[in-house]
Every structure is written in C-alpha cells, then in structure tokens.
Amino acid sequence: KQEVTQIPAALSVPEGENLVLNCSFTDSAIYNLQWFRQDPGKGLTSLLLIQSSQREQTSGRLNASLDKSSGRSTLYIAASQPGDSATYLCAVYEGGADGLTFGKGTHLIIQP
Amino acid sequence: DTAVSQTPKYLVTQMGNDKSIKCEQNLGHDTMYWYKQDSKKFLKIMFSYNNKELIINETVPNRFSPKSPDKAHLNLHINSLELGDSAVYFCASSQSDRTNQPQHFGDGTRLSIL
Numbered sequence: 001k002q003e004v005t006q007i008p009a010a011l012s013v014p015e016g017e018n019l020v021l022n023c024s025f026t027d028s029a030i031y032n033l034q035w036f037r038q039d040p041g042k043g044l045t046s047l048l049l050i051q052s053s054q055r056e057q058t059s060g061r062l063n064a065s066l067d068k069s070s071g072r073s074t075l076y077i078a079a080s081q082p083g084d085s086a087t088y089l090c091a092v093y094e095g096g097a098d099g100l101t102f103g104k105g106t107h108l109i110i111q112p
Numbered sequence: 113d114t115a116v117s118q119t120p121k122y123l124v125t126q127m128g129n130d131k132s133i134k135c136e137q138n139l140g141h142d143t144m145y146w147y148k149q150d151s152k153k154f155l156k157i158m159f160s161y162n163n164k165e166l167i168i169n170e171t172v173p174n175r176f177s178p179k180s181p182d183k184a185h186l187n188l189h190i191n192s193l194e195l196g197d198s199a200v201y202f203c204a205s206s207q208s209d210r211t212n213q214p215q216h217f218g219d220g221t222r223l224s225i226l
Contacts, residue, residue, distance in 0.1 A: 031211035043202065043219035051212050087153065093211065098167065099145045099157030099204075100215060 002027045006090050006103035014111050015082055021075040021106045023090030028068050034100065035064050035075050036089040044089065048075070080110045115139050118203050118218035126226050127195060133188045133221045135203030143208040144186035145215070146178060149200040158201075161186055162208055198225045 003026045013019055023033070032051050036044040048057045048064040050073065056065040063076040077084060087107050091100035116137045125131055137144060143162040149155045159178045160167045166178065175191045190197060203218040 034214055036217075044217040046214040046216070049212070049214045089155065091155075093215070095211065099147065099160045099169075100155075101157070102155040104152070104154050 002030075002092060002094060002101045004090055004092055004101050004103035006088075006106050008106060009104065010107040010109075012109040012111060013080060015080060017080050018076065018078050019080055019108075021077070021088050021090075021108070023073040023075070023103055025071045025073075025092050025101075027094070028071050029094065030068065030092045031095045032093045033064075033066055033073050034091050034093070035062075035073075036091065038087045038089060038105070040086075047088075082110045082112045084108065085110050115216045116203055116205055116218040118201075118221050120221060121219065122222050122224075124224045124226065125193060127193055129193050130189070130191045131193060131223075132190070133201055133203075133223075135186050135188070135218060136184055137203075137205040137216070138184065139205055139207075139216060141205040141207050141216075142183065143206050144180070145204040145206075146186065146188050147202040147204060147217075149202060149220070151199070155202070159186075159188075193225050195225050198223055 005024045007022045034049045035047045038044050050057045050066040061078040066073045087105040089105045091102045119134045145160045146158040147155050148158050158172050177189045179187045200220045200222050202220045204215045206215040
C-alpha cells in the first residue's frame with residue numbers, strides 16, 4: 001500500500017529565503033507525482049507534475065525534482081514571498097482509475 | 113469557465129439526514145474522483161469512476177455512494193449522516209490514459225453535521 005510522507009510538517013521562514021520541501025513515497029511504481037498548493041478554506045491548485053520518466057520540472061520560482069528509484073521528491077521555492085504562504089501537498093498517481101495518494105502536507109509561512 | 117465545479121460549497125445538516133453533493137467537469141475527462149479531507153487536513157481518496165469501473169476505497173462506509181448520470185457528472189450521495197462525516201469533500205477529474213496531465217480539483221464542499 002502506497003504511503004506518502006512530507007517533511008517538515010510546518011515551516012516558517014523570513015521573506016526572500018530559498019527553501020526546500022521534501023516528499024517521500026514507499027512504492028516507486030508510480031506514473032507521476034504532483035505538487036499542489038492549498039490556501040486556507042480553498043481548493044487545491046496544481047503547481048507542478050513530474051512524469052515518472054522525468055527528473056525535474058520548473059515553473060517560475062518553483063522547481064520540483066523526482067528520484068523515482070529512491071522514492072523521493074523535493075519542491076524548491078526560490079526567493080520566497082509572503083504570498084507563497086499556504087499548505088503544500090505532494091501526491092503520487094499509480095495509474096488507471098486509481099486516485100492520488102497524498103501526503104499530509106507542509107504548512108508554510110513566509111514572514112514579511 | 114470553472115473546470116470542476118461542486119455544489120453546494122457549504123452544507124450544514126442534522127445527524128441522520130440524507131444529503132447529496134453534485135460535481136460537474138467541463139474538461140471532457142473520462143475519470144472522476146471523490147476525496148475526503150478530514151479535520152487534520154489529510155486528503156484521502158474515496159472513489160474513482162470511469163465508464164468502465166468504480167473503485168471504492170475499502171475504508172469508505174457503504175452509506176456513501178457515487179452516482180454518475182453521465183460522463184461529466186459524479187454526484188456523491190450520503191445516507192444516515194454521522195458526526196464523523198463532517199469534513200471537506202473534493203471532487204476531481206482526469207484523463208486517465210494520459211499520465212502527463214494533472215488531476216483538476218473543485219473548490220470543495222464543507223459538510224458540517226450538527
């Protein structure tokens with residue numbers, strides 16, 4: 001049974017810092033891995049999707065990497081801003097009609 | 113245009129009632145899902161459905177049942193609501209045979225049981 005773990009559970013840093021969020025998964029037989037952002041009381045916004053054959057994806061100040069064999073992914077946020085404050089969720093997709101398996105998220109606060 | 117829309121956004125009801133949450137996607141996707149986010153904010157798959165199969169997470173009580181009138185809709189029916197059903201329910205969709213495409217989520221329905 002797939003399990004996804006995110007470390008740290010919470011993180012508070014000053015504005016402008018670069019930071020890394022970690023995600024690990026137990027079964028490497030995945031099709032893709034997605035990073036989402038969730039703002040309080042809101043739905044999920046997809047940030048990046050990495051195919052199992054890819055090693056990284058970039059979007060603006062965000063860079064996600066994937067090491068499928070070791071079951072790890074990182075989300076790198078450059079030059080953090082207060083607007084980046086949210087909960088970041090990592091999820092893996094194992095194919096077909098299976099849903100995503102989510103981690104419990106990292107609650108990120110960027111201090112102005 | 114909203115890609116995945118859920119109604120209602122908020123639902124407050126008494127224990128023991130039966131309620132439904134509607135979900136519609138206009139993306140032409142062939143697979144739809146329901147997820148539950150509990151009070152600790154943990155998201156967990158409840159159902160996934162395409163025109164071929166329904167996959168039910170074994171932890172979901174049989175009081176919960178998805179109904180799909182057509183490919184663009186997957187409604188969630190809940191019978192005999194219990195206090196523990198209070199949560200945020202998210203609908204999502206994807207094109208299941210295209211693994212390079214993300215799942216798209218609705219904004220959630222916040223269910224509160226009194």
